[in-house]
Structure formats: structure tokens, C-alpha cells
Amino acid sequence: MDQATLTLRGRLQPRDAWQATGCPIAKAMDVIGTRSAFLLMREAFYGTTRFDEFARRVGVSEPVAASRLKELVEVGLLRRSPYREPGQRTRDEYLLTEMGEDFFPTLAALMQWGDRWLGRSGVELRHDDCGEALHVELRCEEGHRVDVGEIALVERRHPKG
Amino acid sequence: MDQATLTLRGRLQPRDAWQATGCPIAKAMDVIGTRSAFLLMREAFYGTTRFDEFARRVGVSEPVAASRLKELVEVGLLRRSPYREPGQRTRDEYLLTEMGEDFFPTLAALMQWGDRWLGRSGVELRHDDCGEALHVELRCEEGHRVDVGEIALVERRHPKG
Numbered sequence: 222m223d224q225a226t227l228t229l230r231g232r233l234q235p236r237d238a239w240q241a242t243g244c245p246i247a248k249a250m251d252v253i254g255t256r257s258a259f260l261l262m263r264e265a266f267y268g269t270t271r272f273d274e275f276a277r278r279v280g281v282s283e284p285v286a287a288s289r290l291k292e293l294v295e296v297g298l299l300r301r302s303p304y305r306e307p308g309q310r311t312r313d314e315y316l317l318t319e320m321g322e323d324f325f326p327t328l329a330a331l332m333q334w335g336d337r338w339l340g341r342s343g344v345e346l347r348h349d350d351c352g353e354a355l356h357v358e359l360r361c362e363e364g365h366r367v368d369v370g371e372i373a374l375v376e377r378r379h380p381k382g
Numbered sequence: 383m384d385q386a387t388l389t390l391r392g393r394l395q396p397r398d399a400w401q402a403t404g405c406p407i408a409k410a411m412d413v414i415g416t417r418s419a420f421l422l423m424r425e426a427f428y429g430t431t432r433f434d435e436f437a438r439r440v441g442v443s444e445p446v447a448a449s450r451l452k453e454l455v456e457v458g459l460l461r462r463s464p465y466r467e468p469g470q471r472t473r474d475e476y477l478l479t480e481m482g483e484d485f486f487p488t489l490a491a492l493m494q495w496g497d498r499w500l501g502r503s504g505v506e507l508r509h510d511d512c513g514e515a516l517h518v519e520l521r522c523e524e525g526h527r528v529d530v531g532e533i534a535l536v537e538r539r540h541p542k543g
Contacts, residue, residue, distance in 0.1 A: 224478040226429045228510055236428050241439065243503045245496025246489055250420050252500065256411035263407050267397050267535070268387045278402065297499070317385040320499045325530045326518050327491040328407055334488055335406025338458070338481045339413065341538070342404045348522035349389055349534040356523075357487050361509035361516050369486045373510040374428070377502070 225370035233374055252296040253324075257281050257289050259331070262324055265299060270314035290315055298324060330357040386531035394535055413457040414485070418442050418450050420492070423485055426460060431475035451476055459485060491518040 233239055241247070253259065260279040269275055276286035293299045298321035301313040329346065333356060336342055346355040359367045394400055402408070414420065421440045430436055437447035454460045459482035462474040490507065494517060497503055507516040520528045 224426075225483050226478070227427050227507070229428060233505065236430060236439065237435075241424070241428075243501065244421070244424070245493045245500060245503050246420055246424050247417065248500040249492045249496035250417035254417040254420075256408065256415040259407055259411050259415075260402075260405070263402070263405070265385075266388050266530070267390060267402075269397060274398075278397065317387070322386050322530050323498065324495055326520060327488060327495055329520060330488040330491045330518065331410045332406045334485055335410035337484065339406060339409040340404070342406050343538055344394065344535055345538045346388070347534045347536055348524070348526055348528045349532050351522060351524050351526060353522040353524045353526075355520055355528055355533060357491065357518060358521055359487060359490060359516055360519055361512060361514040363509070363512050363514045365509055365512060365514075367509045367516055369427070369483050371510050372516060373508045374505055375508055377504055377506045 225368070227369070228373040230373050230375045232376060249327075253293070253298065255289070257285060258293060259328065261286070261289055261293060262298065262321065263328055265315065265317050265321065266325060266328065270316060272312070272315070275315065293321075297321075326357060329355070333357050386529070388530070389534040391534050391536045393537060410488075414454070414459065416450070418446060419454060420489065422447070422450055422454060423459065423482065424489060426476065426478050426482065427486060427489065431477060433473070433476070436476065454482075458482075487518060490516070494518050 229236060253262070257279060261275055264275055264278050269278055272286065272290065275290060276283050279286065290299065294301055294315070297318055299315045300318050302316050303311050304314050305311045347353060348355055361367055390397060414423070418440060422436055425436055425439050430439055433447065433451065436451060437444050440447065451460065455462055455476070458479055460476045461479050463477050464472050465475050466472045508514060509516055522528055
């Protein structure tokens, strides 16, 4: 094979010796595994907080937006916060939680990949302080930049540490 | 708002002034927007190449595996390559393309997020050379590590460059 794959070490090699149970990718896709959920999260990072704006900007029907936002709140990516405009009834807005904010690297990685392989979009992410373009990269704790072919999948040293 | 969101600059602020047309996240989710597609890509990085192994290791039916693998080939993430074992007919295996290899940071980001927020799994990614744990991070071209609250979304300087 000339493709770059991960190196599986120890009990993980050969692959058939273990089941990918508790796979964090599977668990993540179980809780946010739809196109509309990803796009609602995108909107939250763009500063959208109100129900009707989420629905309009993502381009989904209000029932779909309601259902997905409810799921994102239940999972813990968003939280509801009441607001009230003069003469209106109290409504909820949707704000990112810490768990939600931590989802940003996944969106940034997908954005980088889509931009590279499916056609460049008209917008880009920049570091606000210095103005330079942003990218997602893989680094180890020693600070080395790491390519796919240099990665090992191993059993965790401290499974519940 | 106390949440960390991107800073939208120029024509992008206020958000209602523009449509997120050509959004690379939307385009990416259009082509690989299912749990099983993500898990088939995971398996490709684990070194799986054969149809029946993809189906078994991801835990999907053969028709679902066939349909998803066909889509991943059509999009360009995987390519078919014929192989033949003694006394058997020629079959195709599925190998990562360059476009497919470049999808790894998205999987790594999702894995990191799932591990942190949905329960740690028993495996982890390490830099094979030095043995240190791997993580996904956002950096600008100047090499600064960047947090969500320090990011601006701007119109691309060279839209088609």
C-alpha cells in the first residue's frame, strides 16, 4: 500500500484483534452527526443566538431547527438563556457552552478540507491579532508538526487518568 | 454575550448582510455527512482496505457499506484498486487518495472532542517518532496558537488565488 495510514501498535495490531468500542468519533457522530447540526454550530460561532435567525441562516425549516437545537442543548453544546424585548414575551436564545466552543477545531478542520478539495469559498479565518491566515494542524506534546504517516494509534497509558 | 465567537469583519458584519453560500462546511457535509461515512474513513486510516472488513469493523450492513464506499470513491476520498487472491476472482480494495488523507485532521479533531466531552476511549494518537501524545490545534501563519475568541472571519484577500 502506498497510502499513509496510522501505525497500529500492540494489541491494536492486527486490526481484527480489537473492536473500536467506545470510539470517540462514533460517539461524537451519534450526538452531532447531521449536516444541519454542523451548520447550526457554525452559526453559533458566527454569533447567531436566536431561533428564527438560526433557521433562516442555515436554510432549514423551523421544525428541523427546533429539533436540532433541542438536541444540541440536550447534548450540552448549546445552552438556553432567556431574553425579552419590550412588549414581547420572554424567549430563549441559544449560547455556546464550553463544550460547544471546544467543537470549533472540528469545524475549522472541515472548513479547511472543504476549501482545499471542494472549491475555495469567499471567506477565510484569520488570527485577529496579527491578521495572518489560520490553519488546523496536528502537533505532539513535544511541539513537532506531525503528518498522518507518522502517527501511531496505541492503548492509552492512563486509561482513566 | 459571554461566549467566545468569531469576529465578523467588513461586509460579513452584521451576519444578515451575507449568505453563507459556498460554505465549505456545508459542501463537506454534503459529500461526507453521515456517521457511517466518517467511520469508514476512520477504518481506512486504520489500514482497512477490503469491503467485507469495512462492513464488519464499522458494524453496518453490506448494502450500506457498498453504498457509502461507492460515494466515497465518487467524491474522491477513496480509490479502488484490483487485487486477486489465489483461486479467487479479482476484487477491488479501497485505498485513501491524497484528498482522503487530508481528511485526517477532521477525524482527529472529532476524536479529541469526543474523548474530552463524551468519555475517554482506551486508545490515543501518538507521534510515532517521539512517542508523545498528539493533539489538533489552530495556528496562524505566524505560528501563534489561536483560541476561538481571537479569530476573525474575513473576505478572502485573493478570492481565486
